[in-house]
Amino acid sequence: xxxxxxxxxxxxxxxxxxxxxxxxxxxxxxxxxxxxxSVLGPSGCGKTTLLNIIAGFNHPxxxxxxxxxxxxxxxxxxxxxxxxxxxxxEWLTVSENVDFGLRMKGTDPKKxxxxxxxxxxxxxxxxxxxxxxxxxxxxMQQRIALARCLINDPDLILMDEPLGALDALTREKxxxxxxxxxxxxxKTIMIITHSVEEALLLGExxxxxxxxxxxxxxxxxxxxxxxxxxxxxxDIKNSEEFIETREEILTMIWxxxxxxxxxx
Amino acid sequence: xxxxxxxxxxxxxxxxxxxxxxxxxxxxxxxxxxxxxEKSDAVFGNPERALGGWHWVMTGxxxxxxxxxxxSWDAARAFNPKAANELCQVxxxxxxxxxxxxxxxxxxxFLKGTSLLVRENKQLNELADQVERLGFSDAExxxxxxxxxxxxxxxxxxxxxxxLDSATDAxxxxxxxxxxxxxxxxxxxxxxxxxTAEQIAAAEKNPRWGDSGNEIPAAPASPRGxxxxxxxxxxxxITSDFSKIRNNNSNFLAQVEKLKGQIAxxxxxxxxxxxxxxxxxxxxxxxxxxxxRVLRRVDDGNIFPPDALNNIQNALVKxxxxxxxxxxxLRYYDILxxxxxxxxxxxxxxxxxxxxxxxxxxxxxxxxxxxxxxPEIGYKGYPLLWYKMKPFGEMVDFIIPDFIASLVPGDxxxxxTNGIVTPNFKSKVRDFATGNFESxxxxxxxxxxxxxxxxxxxxxxxGIILGVPLGLFMGLSRFSKGFFDPLIELYRPVPPLAxxxxxxxxxxxxxxxxxxxxxxxAFAIMVISARTGATGTHLSKIHAAHSLGATNxxxxxxxxxxxxxxxILTGIRIAIGVCWGTLVAAEMLAGTxxxxxxxxxxxxxxxxxxxxxxxxxxxxxxxLFDLMMRWVIDKFIPWRGKG
Numbered sequence: 056x057x058x059x060x061x062x063x064x065x066x067x068x069x070x071x072x073x074x075x076x077x078x079x080x081x082x083x084x085x086x087x088x089x090x091x092x093s094v095l096g097p098s099g100c101g102k103t104t105l106l107n108i109i110a111g112f113n114h115p116x117x118x119x120x121x122x123x124x125x126x127x128x129x130x131x132x133x134x135x136x137x138x139x140x141x142x143x144x145e146w147l148t149v150s151e152n153v154d155f156g157l158r159m160k161g162t163d164p165k166k167x168x169x170x171x172x173x174x175x176x177x178x179x180x181x182x183x184x185x186x187x188x189x190x191x192x193x194x195m196q197q198r199i200a201l202a203r204c205l206i207n208d209p210d211l212i213l214m215d216e217p218l219g220a221l222d223a224l225t226r227e228k229x230x231x232x233x234x235x236x237x238x239x240x241x242k243t244i245m246i247i248t249h250s251v252e253e254a255l256l257l258g259e260x261x262x263x264x265x266x267x268x269x270x271x272x273x274x275x276x277x278x279x280x281x282x283x284x285x286x287x288x289x290d291i292k293n294s295e296e297f298i299e300t301r302e303e304i305l306t307m308i309w310x311x312x313x314x315x316x317x318x319x
Numbered sequence: 320x321x322x323x324x325x326x327x328x329x330x331x332x333x334x335x336x337x338x339x340x341x342x343x344x345x346x347x348x349x350x351x352x353x354x355x356x357e358k359s360d361a362v363f364g365n366p367e368r369a370l371g372g373w374h375w376v377m378t379g380x381x382x383x384x385x386x387x388x389x390x391s392w393d394a395a396r397a398f399n400p401k402a403a404n405e406l407c408q409v410x411x412x413x414x415x416x417x418x419x420x421x422x423x424x425x426x427x428x429f430l431k432g433t434s435l436l437v438r439e440n441k442q443l444n445e446l447a448d449q450v451e452r453l454g455f456s457d458a459e460x461x462x463x464x465x466x467x468x469x470x471x472x473x474x475x476x477x478x479x480x481x482x483l484d485s486a487t488d489a490x491x492x493x494x495x496x497x498x499x500x501x502x503x504x505x506x507x508x509x510x511x512x513x514x515t516a517e518q519i520a521a522a523e524k525n526p527r528w529g530d531s532g533n534e535i536p537a538a539p540a541s542p543r544g545x546x547x548x549x550x551x552x553x554x555x556x557i558t559s560d561f562s563k564i565r566n567n568n569s570n571f572l573a574q575v576e577k578l579k580g581q582i583a584x585x586x587x588x589x590x591x592x593x594x595x596x597x598x599x600x601x602x603x604x605x606x607x608x609x610x611x612r613v614l615r616r617v618d619d620g621n622i623f624p625p626d627a628l629n630n631i632q633n634a635l636v637k638x639x640x641x642x643x644x645x646x647x648x649l650r651y652y653d654i655l656x657x658x659x660x661x662x663x664x665x666x667x668x669x670x671x672x673x674x675x676x677x678x679x680x681x682x683x684x685x686x687x688x689x690x691x692x693x694p695e696i697g698y699k700g701y702p703l704l705w706y707k708m709k710p711f712g713e714m715v716d717f718i719i720p721d722f723i724a725s726l727v728p729g730d731x732x733x734x735x736t737n738g739i740v741t742p743n744f745k746s747k748v749r750d751f752a753t754g755n756f757e758s759x760x761x762x763x764x765x766x767x768x769x770x771x772x773x774x775x776x777x778x779x780x781x782g783i784i785l786g787v788p789l790g791l792f793m794g795l796s797r798f799s800k801g802f803f804d805p806l807i808e809l810y811r812p813v814p815p816l817a818x819x820x821x822x823x824x825x826x827x828x829x830x831x832x833x834x835x836x837x838x839x840x841a842f843a844i845m846v847i848s849a850r851t852g853a854t855g856t857h858l859s860k861i862h863a864a865h866s867l868g869a870t871n872x873x874x875x876x877x878x879x880x881x882x883x884x885x886x887i888l889t890g891i892r893i894a895i896g897v898c899w900g901t902l903v904a905a906e907m908l909a910g911t912x913x914x915x916x917x918x919x920x921x922x923x924x925x926x927x928x929x930x931x932x933x934x935x936x937x938x939x940x941x942x943l944f945d946l947m948m949r950w951v952i953d954k955f956i957p958w959r960g961k962g
Contacts, residue, residue, distance in 0.1 A: 112862055130865035142859035145958040146881045156867035159877075189961035200863075207867060 057123025057210055059086040059109065059243065065117030066104050066269075077268030078104040079115070084262070084271060086245065088210075091237050091280050093246045093258030095304065097312050101269025102247045106213050109245070110136055122211060132156065135204035137214040143188045143196055143203075150175065150184035152199055156207040174202040177239075178232065194225035198232070205236065214246040218253065230256055231288055238284045251304050252292060255279055263304060265311055273307065275300070328682045333397035336388050339381040346374040346381070384681070392671065393680035395656035396528055402652055403528045403535045406662040407669035408547035409646055414664045415554035416638070419561050423632045425639075432478075432622040439474060442613050443467055446606065453603050454596075459588050466581045466610060473574040473617060477566045480624040484568040487623075491564070491631060497557050498634040501550060502641045511549035518545065529683055535662060535669040546645065551664075561631075565620035575618055582610050679928040687928040688935070697766070698917050698929070703936075704768040708760040716754030724749035768936065771906065771913040774830060775898045778837025782894060786842040787887055790849025791879060794856075803846075811843040815901040819908055828909035833902060840901050841894040848890025852883020885952075885959040892948040899941055 066079040078101040086092055094102050107113045109120055111130040120127045122134065143152050150171045151158075157167040175181050178198040188196060197217060204212060217233075218226045230253060237244050248254050254261055259280045265272035277300070279291050291297055324331065353374075388394050395402060422431040429437075450463050476482050504510040514522070518539065525536035539548040589603050643650060653661070660673015670676070679687075691698045694705035727745040734740045742750070750756055792799040810818075815836055822839075826832030856879050864878045906915025914933050921929035952959070 110862070110866055112865070130862070132866070132868035134866060136863060136866040138859045138863065140859065142857065142863040144860065144878065144881070145961055146884070146956070155864070155869075155877075159864075159867060159869040159873050187958060189958045203863075203867065213866075 058088055059211060059245075060121045061085075061105075061109075061118070062121070063118035064105070064108065064115050064120060066101065066108065066113070067116045079108075080268030080270050081118070082269075082271055084274075086211075086243060086260075088243055089241045091244050091246075091257065091259040092262065093248055093254040093260075094262045094264060095248060095251060095254040095308070096262075096264030096272070097266055097308055097315065099269075099315075100264040100266040100311075102264055103215060104269065105264075106215050106245070106247055109211070110134055110213050132160075132207050133210045135207055135209035135212045137197070137200050137204050137212065137217045139216040139219045140196075143199055145187070145189045148185050148187055149180065149191070149199055152188055153184075153202045153206055155203060170206055171202075174206050177205075177236070178202045192225075194221050194229060197221065197229060201232070201236070205240070205242075210243060212242050212244045214244065216247055216249060219249060226253075227288060231283070233257055234280060234283045234288075237280070251301050251308070255297060255301055255304075256283055256288060256291065261304075263307060266315060272311075275304075322686075325682070325686050328686075329397045329400055331397075332388065332393050332680075332682050336385070336394045336397065339385050339388070342381045343378050343385070346378040349374050350378075387678070387681055389656075390659055390674045391678040391680040392657050392675040393682055395652070396680065396682075398656065399652060400528055401541060402649060402656075403662055403669075403671075404525065404537075404540055405544050405547075405649055406653055406657075407535050407537055407664055408539050408544040408551065409642070409649070410662050410664035410669055411551035412547050412554060412642055415551045415558055416635070418558045419631070420635060420639075423628070423635065425632070425635065430625070430628075432625070432628075435616075435622050436474065436478065439613055439617060440471075442609070443470055446609050446613070449602075449606055453606060454594070454599055455589075455603070456592065459585070462581070462585045462588055463606070463610075466578065466585055469574065469578055469581060470610070470613060470617065473571060473578060474622065476568070476571045476574055477617075477620065477622040478624055480627065482568045482570045483566065483624055483627060487564060487566060487568070488627070490560075491627065494557060494561050494564075495630045495634045497560075498631070498638050501553055501557070502634070502638045504553075505546065505550055505638070505641045505645050510546055514539075514545050529680065535671065537664075537668045543645070543647075543649070547642070550642070566623050567620050571620065575614070578614055582607065582614065585610070677927050679931050684928050684931050684935070688932045691929070691932065694766075699911075699920065701912055702766040704764065704766040706762040707765040709763045710754070710760050711758035712754030712756055714754075714761070715751065715758075719752045721749070721752050724752050767912055767914055767917050768940070770830075771902060771915070772940070774833050774913070775837060775895070775902055777830075777834045778898055778902075779841045779891070779894060781834070781838045782841025782845050783887075783891065785838075786845025787849045790846040790851075791853045791875065791883065793846065794850040794853025794883075795875075795879070800850075807843055807846055810839070811847075815840045815897075816904050819901075819905050823905070823909050828911075833905045833910070833913075836905055837898045837902055840897050844890050844894040844897065845887070848886045848893075849883055852886030853879050855886065856882045884956050888948065888952050888956060892945065892952075895944050895948065896941065899937065899944075903937065 061082055061084050064079055064082040065077070068076045068078055070076055082101075082105065094105065096102050104113065108115050109127065111127050111134065114128075127134075144155065147155070150168075153174060154162075154167045154171045157170065171184065172181070175184060178201055180195060180198055180202070183191070183195070188199060191199070200217070214233075218229050221229060233244070233246070234257065236242070246254075246257050248257070255277060256279050258275070258277055261275040261277055262271050263273045263275075264270065279297060282291055350372075420426075424430050428434070447464070447467050450460055450467075455463060521538035522540035525538050525540055526534075528535055539545045586607050589607060593600050646653075657675060660671060660675045662669055662675075663672045690696055692703050694702035697703060697705075724745060727748050729743065729745045731746050731749070732740055732743050789799070789803060793803055794800070818839065819836055822836050823832045826835055860878055860882065861874060864874045869877065902913070903915035903918065906913040907919040910916050914936060918930055918933040921927075921933065
């Protein structure tokens with residue numbers, strides 16, 4: 056297992072109207088293997104840019120990211136992605152979607168079939184293998200996306216607002232599922248979210264980012280994720296400590312948003 | 320093989336016609352009932368409202384067929400097959416009356432004499448205007464004016480009743496009494512008496528209505544027919560006698576003679592002092608010619624005093640009324656069941672005119688279709704769609720390129736001193752590649768339809784094979800987009816037929832040119848649709864595939880290509896339609912087989928049944944292709960628009 060290290064990470068975009076936007080400015084952090092990190096921040100603070108750089112879809116204009124000893128220079132199998140909208144291949148069935156990565160590697164179909172069944176079982180979709188994905192609900196599609204990513208056994212799982220498009224009830228169930236998978240597989244997971252509650256619950260560590268220039272504003276170490284594995288998540292969300300932290304972070308983000316509005 | 324059906328065409332078409340009308344009535348009642356009973360009908364604008372509705376499909380199809388059967392007079396033929404023959408006799412009488420009839424203002428326009436008078440006066444006024452402008456000497460001027468005045472007097476000499484001589488008047492009276500006599504005969508039940516043996520024989524030899532194109536059996540075959548036929552013959556003599564009558568009264572003839580002298584002396588006068596201006600000389604000559612021409616027309620004596628022909632007109636009206644009443648029910652059958660035209664008698668035969676001519680009857684069209692579908696007959700010695708036994712070698716020749724023989728080392732064998740050629744390996748390879756060997760025969764489709772189909776499919780095939788990859792690359796690479804875009808966008812908007820003359824010149828009138836033309840059409844459409852599909856791929860899908868470890872090649876094949884399938888299939892659907900259109904037009908330009916060729920030959924021969932047959936074949940093939948593509952789309956991309 057290997058740690059994720061960001062060193063002096065900067066990202067500057069040229070804007071059409073002239074001038075530049077500092078999406079990221081000197082971001083430094085280390086994510087240890089097996090940690091669960093959630094990243095929170097107002098719109099335009101560079102969360103998605105950070106994730107895209109780690110995934111290898113974009114190249115930083117300054118600094119570098121290392122996974123283990125290797126510098127990240129492009130997309131790779133060792134970093135799995137889960138998107139807001141499943142980004143499933145709708146022309147394939149559920150199991151064909153899940154074993155997409157294995158097929159690309161040329162894994163023996165018999166072996167991969169067994170793995171697909173196992174993973175469908177874990178995400179609670181056993182028996183749905185032959186159904187076309189477009190017939191499934193949003194929550195089920197996100198489960199497929201999760202299974203499709205995990206079957207490749209990545210070192211790091213990157214999630215870009217994975218539960219953003221789901222209804223409240225499904226969202227809670229999925230939060231538990233993410234926690235369960237984190238605990239059972241011991242994977243390093245990085246989740247980007249808009250929801251403060253979700254960030255608190257799904258973050259062993261929590262980065263609050265600030266915009267203009269995009270930077271790490273504050274870091275928290277939180278107990279809720281660990282507790283969420285065993286306890287009922289709704290009880291945790293109602294606990295005094297949870298509410299206190301939530302209000303603190305909400306105020307922080309509100310202030311940032313107001314500052315931006317003021318600038319405009 | 321369907322000839323026996325044609326024997327009963329009247330019964331079949333009549334039954335179908337009535338059934339179609341019943342279907343329309345049933346479907347309308349059913350539809351109204353459905354609306355009334357479906358209380359939960361969706362609001363306006365809800366697409367659910369357009370679902371279902373087979374009864375409306377039946378109504379639509381029935382309506383088309385009813386219009387076709389009705390306006391092509393197939394219904395008329397089905398319910399009363401003898402009507403056309405009888406109307407042909409009526410038409411004979413009409414065309415016998417018409418020359419006299421058109422002299423009178425019975426349908427529309429002026430009395431013939433009036434319009435002649437107006438025309439001649441107009442000409443004379445124009446000539447009078449010219450007199451001042453032609454630089455005549457005084458003597459010439461007065462001579463010209465005098466001539467024109469004299470001409471006007473001569474015309475008055477014809478229109479004035481006092482000059483009409485008694486012989487002409489007697490001729491008019493004779494015509495009136497002959498027409499009245501004919502009217503009386505028409506009213507007589509026994510006219511013209513029993514048909515002669517010859518007439519009966521001719522009637523028996525009559526073919527059926529429509530057995531030869533749009534010709535109608537001309538020999539009378541019914542009592543009413545005999546009557547009208549005889550009346551037509553008699554009328555013809557009356558007409559020809561009438562047309563010989565001239566207004567040649569002595570006063571008029573004297574004036575004409577005088578006029579001739581006047582014009583001749585004007586001519587000599589003008590020619591005596593021509594002057595030097597060539598244009599004037601020519602114009603003066605024209606002036607004199609113009610005078611001569613007017614005189615020649617006035618000379619015909621076709622203008623009579625205004626009321627001189629009144630009795631003939633009245634007699635004609637009476638005759639017309641009588642022949643209409645003698646037609647009886649036939650007249651209403653003609654108006655009701657034979658819309659959009661009439662049956663007209665020519666000099667030797669009768670034919671359908673109007674929609675009955677250019678819109679062939681469904682039964683005839685089907686018979687023609689059945690006839691040329693017969694591979695033994697076909698069209699221009701080539702079947703529509705059949706099979707042909709072809710040696711397997713021909714296919715080998717087609718598939719294996721001939722140059723592989725040249726790749727074999729060594730030389731071809733030479734003949735030896737005894738004139739014998741011993742084949743070696745190289746020559747054997749060549750024989751194989753050119754299909755020059757004994758082989759079994761396999762059935763291959765052939766025919767006009769197959770040739771057209773093959774051209775479309777070949778053009779489409781190459782268009783897809785080359786267009787889709789290029790389109791995908793253009794959607795993915797800046798170079799391919801920039802490089803190929805101007806090329807394709809420049810040639811695409813040019814209508815394919817504008818390319819046709821050039822391409823047919825380069826590739827010849829065989830299959831190559833047409834296939835290349837269709838390839839051009841299909842290629843542009845496929846490139847554009849594949850490009851749209853490729854650019855429409857959602858970025859997150861590409862990202863997902865990358866992080867799942869797919870290589871660029873795999874992403875192209877497993878993500879971008881399937882993602883573009885809806886656009887590609889829509890492109891194919893459009894391309895098929897455009898290709899058909901282009902192909903038929905190209906086949907009309909050049910070639911010796913294909914549906915377009917058939918239609919073009921039929922057009923030159925005015926063979927409307929074949930024209931409609933090809934139209935129906937094209938329509939059905941288009942429908943078949945579209946249904947096939949719809950099925951393919953439903954079957955292979957049910958996920959379309961659901962990602």
